[in-house]
Each structure stands twice: as structure tokens, then as C-alpha cells.
Amino acid sequence: MSGKRIGVFVCHCGNNIAGTVDVARVASALAAENGVVCTSDHAYMCSDPGQTAVIAAIKENALDGVVVSCCSPNLHERTFRENAKAAGLNGFDCEVANIREQCAWVHRDPGEATEKAIRISRVALRRLGRNRPLDPIDTGVTRRVLVVGAGIAGIQASLDLAAAGFDVLLVERQATIGGRMMGLSETFPTLDCSQCVLSPRMVEVARHPRITLMVSSEVEKVSGYVGNFQVKIRRQAAYVDPDLCKLCDDCAQVCPVVVPNEYELGLSARRAIFMPYPQAIPASYTLDEASCLGLNPVVCGKCRDVCETGAIAYDRKPETVVEQVGAVVVATGFDLYGQQRLGEYGLGEIEDVVDGLQFERLCSASGPTKGKILRPSDHRAPKEVVFIQCVGSRDPARHCAWCSKICCMYTAKHAKLFKHQVPDGRAYVFYIDIRSGGKGYEEFVQGVMEEDEVMYLRGRVSRVYQDGDKVRVFGTDTLSGQNVEIAADLVVLALAMQPSAGTATIAKTLKISRDKDGFLAEAHPKLRPVESVTAGVFLAGTAQGPKDIPETVAQASAAAAKAIGLLSQPRLSHAPTVAQVRPRLCTGCRMCVDTCPYDAIRLVHGKAVVTDVLCEGCGSCVASCLRAAIQVKNSTPLQMKEMIESVLRV
Amino acid sequence: MSEDPMTPYEPRIVAFLCKWCSSAGSDLAGVSRIQYPANATPITVMCSGSVSPQYILTAFRKGADGVLVSGCHLGDCHYLEGNYLARRKLFLVKELLEFIGLEPERFRMSWVSAAEGAKFAKVITDFVADLRPLGPQHKLQVQRP
Amino acid sequence: MINPAELHTRVRDLLEGGQVRAVIGYRRGTRGWAAEPVVIDRPEEAQDLVWDPSCVHNLALYLVQDRRRRGALGEPADQPIGILAKGCDARAIVVLMQENYLRRDEVYIIGLSCESSGMLDEHKLVGGAAGIDPQDLEAVGFEGDQFVLSSPHQQWRMPAAGVMADRCLECRNPCPKVHDTLLGNEPTEREPRGQARAGTLSEPFAELQRFERTAASAAARWDFWSRQFDRCIRCFACRSVCPMCYCEECMVDSIAFTVTPDTTAQEKADRLRWIERSASRSDNIGYHLTRALHLAGRCIDCGECERVCPVRIPLRLLNTKMERESRERFGYEPGASVEVAALLSSFRDDDPNDFIR
């Protein structure tokens, strides 16, 4: 034992604890423990009188340690530690024994529950006995935020942060910002034009003095810790200087290369030098190195030769920059569930089977068909269109278990847009359930069914195949129990949403976790929905899970608010329960270095050294060290040993 | 070590619970008032990955009848991968204990999330039921003096 | 076959040429036929070196001692130290390098291939077919896949596999993979190890499997192991002989505890002691199991712990058990690569999970 003078305070929690546990007996059993100089029990330890009693006892008995046997430390550890501090102790001079959730509430037998409550209290007492007073580690703050991904979520978060006076570094992998939303036509349920809504925001981002925009760039490495991250960003070579590009299109005119345009989802073609779309930000042509005939050595050179402003240079190199930020918002968006896995629907094989995003392009005024819905195979306006929902979603056996949330709504919208353009056409929707929770959503779907006379068929599609110039769709209407066969001109699949391709990489780079489906994991599903498990890294948009635009925007603003809250503090504090190396015992074997999930340990002159502010105190290094050369403060092996012994004492 | 033949044997379990998932899961069992036997005394650790094999050996050597280590589900670790490290390490501990002839039922691992109060209760209930027929663990226990 | 003259020349040249500051090897001792480890630093001593079936020791241990000694004296190593290394010794050196204890340029490895041989287990002589008392022997030697044993009055030739140490019979890498120079046969496709010794070699982990067959139940295993652990006298020869047991402070010692003027009696009493010095069953189990776990992924099965145990506790069983599980479940091969992360500071997604509830 430590020679500390310890008081033990046992809470009745009304009848919550005292109803099962003999609190007086717990107090008297603990009174017999070495080091315990006073014990008492109270109706509600967390109440003002309860806390005051603790302070009084600390002063009266000159206590230097307090054990409170009460509810879960998740609820009141902080309360009681603050209370101990108020009495002049260190926060770590107080330990909480959970005798409610882990004992009184789960056992009926008063005798057994009381004995267990005593054991639990002893464990806390032994931990306390060897706790050392520690003060939080104080660090400075870089008042600047990295936003990864410049779709609507990243744009919204950036604008909010900038509006609050914080500098923002917005990094986008593609050549333009805007993300998925830029490819949409009209949005449900109001049918307002997606680009009309988004473009002004994009322009605002480009012009905002506090926002630094880096397109064609990716985050390579993140080190540091909350408040002080170092971010390494790699930017692809900018062969076209956006400041000099006058958008004259001369370069594209002379370019001999023709490839599918990924911004039009392959529905149209582009040149190797091209403008992603007219509203692109930065407003500039871009040279796609992969499809260009060759830059090193220069094979063609026509675009450079034709450019009047000299904006094009082939010898520009990719560059890597290191930036300092205090927080990170991750908004890396979604991809549609992989086409190659859905052969049964003919996707990728039958030309007139398209996915939802492609259909958006067919509806969009800026799209390849100038907003006319024409089918890809023969550019005719389709008359019979089949929409299939839940393609890949809600199919745990073969595809994705989750519901992609937005497909019911956008399919209804698609059907409506089609019917508006082709009033004599017929639209069919295969669905499992209609999920239309949201303001005005249910009314919208009802309108599509009733006013637009779209045929909703409840059931799955069993087969899709090409039959002449038709796409034949077999399915079952489970409501009527009849098989349905439709000779469609066009089939639109509502594919499942999945995390975008780079999500795994960015999660690893940022040391944040992903859920079982690969979406970024929030720290707590209810109470911390926009925080990741890594302090200072926040989540926004569909990278965290399927959601629609309003929800995405709301979450982006929430993430921005969290980052603002964090970085508004003049200094940050870090938990002092960090790993500590005993250099004499360290042999420099590197096992702790390999084990540490936070890169908090490095070797200096053959000995492990911990960077306190990076260490989260998880203790993996402790269990990996064969030499017992590293231990976490206030969770030492000696404490563990004494706690184990206190459980098993006869 | 005295054993009263008249009182039935109650297995003594040391349960190492990670703070973020399993301990929170046990809290949820409490909040949900799910009943389970009182044989397991929890010791909260930051991460299942911090549980050194020495802790487990010591618990048995001090007379534990069973030892439980419970952490977050794979992928849910608060510290990203501590439970993966724990799984590999404690698999070897389990194998070694069985190898020298300790009953395999005496050491157990589980993944219990913060949302799995019922599962936590079941893990403890099952463990106690499995330990009862084995009787007290004296194989590794220190005999003093 | 390794020609002793070749070994002598090679080592003498290294010492004469100043390529190494010393060479760790084997020489004939004063207590009979068994070789003993030696460190030589003069070229003329090279001729004292021997290579025969009694060269059982894992010389990597002396690299650890060398580093310790240099560390204590603060001597920088301007030249590498040479070492004779069998397959197992070389694996141990790899683990030491993997653990950053040794740099590749600090050591010059003179590989000795056991490709068509192995080391003698003198216990197998007693009560064997020939009924030879190892005490009567004067010398042992290799001859193809046979051992030649000589007493003052007699000479025996016997198939090596019959009296070879289990660790050698089960060895999968008898030829050092890492070396600066190699003596003896490299393993060849045409003559895999098994055939070279006329099909008499054991499967890997053969002794372990034999034990598991004979002691299939937990009760039978406990019956066996409790007897073994009861015998331990805590002489720590297993630890002392192990090149991997290089901790500054072993969990059963307390040598790293240092006091300062303000160290209190309480703090002295509070030293963490997991395992007592008493050679009691429980403490012995604590010691041996902790050791086995500390060696998991690090033990390269030189079998020295088992060889030196004066009370003949079959310690290889514990270590090969860990080795086999690591190999089969985690695909981990100790001593195979300097680059990989250690067994217990790495993991794979498909590590065994079915034992977890």
C-alpha cells in the first residue's frame, strides 16, 4: 500500500443501490482496509449535500484519496474528481467504484451483491492506492482546419469554418470541386436544380480569402495530434495554369485523343485536355496525364502550341506540401456499389441498363443529352422505363446489408422527371418497401404514384436481358402474387451507396476507424455522431453513412461547429495517463513502436521515447513489451497486480 | 485455503473489461436490469490489448477459478487495433494453459460492444455455468506457506 | 561434410586480415569429448576450433554477452565479431537483428551447414542399442550420415538419426540462410534434407505431436506437467543459455531496482514481483509459462534450454507448442526475416477468432 489516507464513500443512489446492496456493510468492510481512515454512506453522493460531505471529510480527516462507490464512472467520475479537486486534491486522488450498473442492478441476492460490491470497491481502492497526482498535458492550438473532400459536405463545412474566422485548407482529389451533387439534375422533393443551388457555394469557396483550395490533391500522411496535426499533401502536376486559362477551348479542339468522360459517367466523350464541366471550380481546363499521348517525352504537343496564353506546360511536376492544421473534417463521400458484382441486372453489359447517377446526367440540362432523356444505345426517347430499387442494398446474403436510404426518394424523382418529359411513357418501380421519412418526402412519393401514375410493383426482379432493342425485365409483384414481364426501353438501377474508394486509405492515414460496412465510424452513435474516435478528426456526409443532401449539409455544419468549438480554446489539454518508458530496461526492440496505433513511440539512441501528446494511453505497448520497460501512468502493472489480488483475497 | 464442504462452490472470476466497449456493455446490462450471476468481478482496463498475459497467469495463481478478457468487436476498437493484438496474444495464452492441462473452460475471451448488455450478461452466465462442474481451480494456485 | 582444415583456414584468414576482431566458435574442452564455446582473437588459435556432433551450443548467446560487455565498457565496435553459426544459431541472430539488438554489420556469420548432419543427444546413447555410456567416450565425429564415436578401446559407427537431438531431427532449416560465408552443403533441390539422411528424419514438431497423442486429455497433460514443474530447481540455466533471454531485468529478478537518496522504504517494498524466488509449483509454472510466452515468435528452437536442464524438464515442448501455433495460425516463422514486425506486435485480419464468444 501507499501510505495514503483514504476515505471511502458509498452511495445508496436512493434505492437503486441500497435496495440490493447492504451499503453499510460495504462501508464497514472497506473501513477495515489498509489505508482507509474514514468511510460513510449517503443517499445520493452526486447530490450537492453528498459532494459537500466528501469535501468536508477530506478536510476533516486530511484525506489524500477518495473512493466513491456509486454508479458507472461514465456518469460521475468527472463529477467526483472535480469535487476532489475543489477540496484541494488532484483528480487522480479520486476513483469511482461502479456498484450500481455492474452490481446492484444486475444481481438480486443481497448477500452476493454486497460481497461483489465490496470486491469492486476494493479494486478501486487498490487502483487509487498507487495513483499518482497528474495534471493534464497542455498544448497549443493551430487555428486552421483541413477539410478532406470538396463535395457538398466539404464545401459546407469549409464555408462555415471560414465564416467563423478559421482558415481552411480544402483538399479535393478530383480536378474540380462539387462532388457527386454537381452531377445531379433536380433534387427531391422540391425539384430545385442541383447545380443552381451548388454553383454559388462553389464560387464562394473559390473566392473566400480564408479558404485555400487544393484540387487534384490527396492527403498522404497525417502526424501530430489534436490541435497540432502535420498534414502531407501530394498535388498532381498542374499542366494547365488555372490563372492563365481563358476557357477558350482551343486546346480541346486540337487534342487528338477521345476517351469516355468520367464526369458524365461514360455517357459522353472528352479529350485528354478538357473542362470537367462548365461550372468547374477552379474554372480551368485540365490535362489528364493518363489519357494524353505522352508528356515525357512529349509526343503530340498540340495543345501547348495552340494555347495563346501559354497556360500549358508539360514539365510541371507533382508537388508535396506539408501543412499545419488543428483539426480535420473528413468528407470523402460515396461511390455506387460496384457494377461488376451486379451482372444479374445486366449492368455494364446491356447498354440501356443505367445506374441512378447516369440517369441524373440524362435528366440534367448540362448533361450529355442537354437534359433530354434519351437512352444510350440509340439515343431514342424511351417509352417504357423500369426503375429497380434496392439493387445491392438490403441484401445481406449477397451484397450490402444496409439500406442506402436515398434510393426510394430519388427513384420517385426519376420517375417523375421521366413522366414530365414523356407524358405518354410508362414508368414502373420495383421496390421492397418505400422509405420516405422526411419533410415533404411522403407527399412527394404519393404524388408520383397518384398524379404521375407511376406503376409501383412490390417485389424483386429476377431477370433482366436484352431482347432485340428492348430490355426484358422479369419480376414478381408480391402484392398481387403475379409474375410481371416488361419489355422496357430503359432500365434504371438504384444502386447501393458505399464508402468512396479512398475511404479505407484515408481512415488509415487519419487513424480513424471504419464500421463493419466500411463507412467511417463515429465515436458514439448517438452522442458523438460527427466525431471520430481520434480527437480532432470530424466526420461529414456520406463517408459516414448513406444520407441525403439536407442531412449531409446539417452534418457538415455540425462537424464545422465541433471543430470551431475545439479550436476556439486558447490551449488544449491532453489526458496525462500516457505511457512512460523506463530507459534502463528498454532494449530498443521496437515492439512498442510497431504496436502503437498512434505513432506515439519512436526510438531515440536505441531507446523508446513517448511523445506524450500523441499517446492515448491504450496500453498496447505495455502488453507488448517483454522487458516491462514501458507502463501507462496510473494503470501500472503493480496496480493491476494489486487489483487482481484484491478480487481474489480469501 | 479452507473449503467448507457444506457451502456450495462459487466460482471466482476476474473479468478484464475494456473501458470503451465491454465495460460500457456491462453498464448497459445494468441499465437494462438484466440479471446475471455475481461471480465475476470486473477490472476495467483501457483496452483489451493492454491485458498482459502476466495478469491472467497471476489471476489464476492467486486462485481465480476463471478469467475473462472482454473487448470491443473487431473494427470497433477505440484504439483501432488493440483487440486484434489482444486476440493473437491471448490465443497463445489460451493454448498454453490448455497445453499444460488447465481446463479449457477456465479462460475465456469475448467481444462485447457498448450496445450489447444482454450479451454481456449471457457471457457471464455461461461462464459461471461452465465453471461450476469443474470445481475450484487449484492447479496454478499458490500454496502458502 | 565440413573439412576442419577449411574451417581453420577461413577463420585464420579472417583474423589475420583484420576483417573480424574475434571469432566465437567451438573447441575441445578439458572434460572429455564435448566441445565447449570459445572466443578467439588470435589467428593461431584458429586451429583449436572443432566442428563435430558435440557442437550443440547456440553461440548467438555470446553475441548478446559481447554486446553487454561492450555496453558496460563503452567500447565501440569498429569491426564485426565473427561467429560460427548453425541453422538454428543463424535464426537466433536474425531474431536479434529483427529486435534491433544487433546490426548486420556488427557480425560476420560463418555459416556451418548441418545439411547432412545434426547434433548428438548423449542421453540417447544410454540405453540405446549400443548401450554406450557417454562417460566412456573420448571423441565424436561426423562421417556422412553417420556418427563415429570413440572410446579409448573401441569405435562405433551408427546412423546419426538414431542418436541425434530431437531438435535436429525436426529442424526445417539446417543450413543457415543468413551468412557471410558458408561451409558445408547448401540445401539442394536434388537432395532434400529428408533423403540425405535416408528418410530417418522426423516430421517437424514430431515430439510435440507424440506428447499430444500420449497425453490427450487435460488431466493427463496436467499429470505430466505438474510433475515436470515440481522438479524445477530454478537454476535458470534455461534462461541463461537462451540468446533471446537478454532482458536487462528478468521478471524473476529485481536487479534493475536502484535507489536514490529519497527512495523510501515503502518504495523498496513496493517492487513489483510477479513470481517469487521459491521453487514452488505455482511459481515455477509462472516462470516457465511466462518464459514460453515471451519466447513466442522469438524461439528458434535451438533446444538449448531443454539440453541444459539438469532435471530434464522437456522445455522444448512448451516452446515448440508456441512455435507451431504461431506458424499454423498466424503464418509466422521466427528467425525468417529481419524486416517483419514481431509476432505479438502484429496481427492479421484472419487470425483465429472462433475461440472468442
Added chain:
Amino acid sequence: MERILDKGRLGAWVAALADWTVLAPALQDGIWAYVPVAGAEEGLTLGHPNTVQPPKGQSFPQREVFFSFDETEDGKPRLTPLVPSPANRVVLGVRPCDGRALTHLDRVFGEEAPDAYYQARRGTLAYVGLACNKPPSRHCFCTSVGGSPFGEEGLDVLMIDLSDRYLVRALTPVGEALMTAGQGALTEAGADDRAEAQQRRLAALAHPQRTVAKPQAVPQRLKAGFGSALWERLAQPCIGCGICTFLCPTCHCFDINDEVAGQSPVCGSRVRTWDSCQFPDFTMHSSGHNPRADLGARLRQRVCHKFQYFFENHGAFQCTGCGRCITACPVGIDIVTVVNQVAAEAAPVQPADC
């Protein structure tokens, strides 16, 4: 008292020792050890080499609990002494070197400060020795350290192997009691038996053994050689284990620890365990300083203790030449070679000495 015991009657004698626990050498789990025998078993024979461990543990066990301690209700310490009260024990087949070793232990634990724990065990212990007609190990060297293969020191009874029978000689009153108890199995010894025994003795003494050269000069020369560089060189292969000391019949160093079983109330026991001068922490000071930090110093301590310090204190080598440390050393460190080399180096350069 001298009697004849037919080899086939050995079991009968053991069976007659009803008041004694009899331990006899047996090959168990691959090693020769002294194990309890009940007697009448067929085929109880003494065909053993020397046992792996000497019978030292019978009087000086590896673990001795001095007392247990705990706290009373009012927090005061309470000690409960635990002096052993072992049954009477006979160790059968003890080699003369191990018998002689017992007399050295008696000096250490009996002369100046009698050790109650040792005395309690020693008082109930009897050794029935077996003379070595030929050295049981090639590393035996008892004759050059003042012992004899037919030595009687420390033994209560000496048995001499006469092929089909033993000549059994009582050496102490306890020995006589043992023979009296077993008189049913014993017969009178005749002059020819005695003559044969004498022949065996002379043959045994004539048998070649390892030899410590000029033993009478060794203590002085070791003293002179204290600072020799040879120690470090000879200790070069040493791995620092405790085999040599833990298997030694005369090593008696120990450590005393409080084994704390519980913190509240504090309880546990104070325990004496064997310790070894070959362990790195043997002389470690709590300041971190270690006066014997290297292997050479530790080898020197072991050898000089046996051949110099003990001689200076007690007039005899502590080593009794059993050869166990040589046989079991994992790396071939040979105490005879070590003594001879250091002594030779320290020898004054006089032609007579060479």
C-alpha cells in the same frame, strides 16, 4: 558394528526401518533422484551413479519458511514461527563425497550460529553411505580434495559392495540403531568379508581420478591469483546459470524474502531460498552497484570459496570432489581445470613446483 547384507535382502532391511522414512536413488523422469521407498519392493538395488542432486535438500531445503506474518485486528504485526518437525529420514546409498559434504554444512549451520531450521532437519536425518568401488563419474576427484571413495565422514552407516553382498558398517549410534532395527536382514561379517572389503578399498583408492594438483598449495596460490586475468578468460563461456551451485552438495548460500500474499490485511511468510553466487543479482546492491558485475568475478568467488575461503575458515576444502558441477555445466566449465590453471599461473617460479 559390522554385518553382512545379502543384496537380495536390501528391501527387507528397508522394510524393517518402520520408524524411518527411507529414501533411495531411483531413475525417475529421466534423472537419478532420492525418492521415498517403502522397503519390501523386489529388486531394490543400489546400482546408481551419483544422483543429479545431492541429498543436501534433506537438511537444507531449497525453500524454508521461517515464519508467517499477518496483522491482528488492531493492525499490529503478528509472527507465527514455523520450525519444521520432520519425520526421521534415512537416505540410502549416499556417496562418501556427499556424506562428507554434510559435515561441511554442519559447520556452516551449526558451529558459530546454530540454525534452528537446519538443526531440526539435521537431527532427524541419517545417511547410509555406499562406498565407491570405482568412481561413479569420470569427473570424480574426491581423493585430491581430502576425501576418499571409502570415506566415512558424515555417514551413519557405510555399505561396501562385495558383488553379491554388502559389508555394512555402523559409524554412529544412529547407524547402530538402524542396523539393530534391521538385524533380521543382516548376518555376521567374517574375516574374509573384511579382507575383501579392504581389497576393494585399496583398489578404489588406486583407481585413477581427476586430480587437483598440489592441493596443499592451492589456497595460497588462489589467494595470490585473485587478480589474475585468467578468471575472466576461464569464465568466457559461462552463461551465468545456477547449475553448478544448485547441484553442489556443499553450496549453502541463500536469499531471504518476504512473500507477501495479501495487502490488506498484510499477510505472507518469510522464506529462505537457495541463492547462487553465479546469478547476476547475487551481490547487486540496492544502489545499483554490483561488486561482482562480471562472470569472471563470479567464477572466482565460487572457486575461491571452495578452495580458499572455506579452507581458511575451517581447515578443509569445501569441495568434496563429486564432479557434479563439471558434468552438468552446459558449457564445460571444469572446476578442476580452473583451479589447476589459476594455481599454476600463481605458482612461484621454482623448479621444484613444476
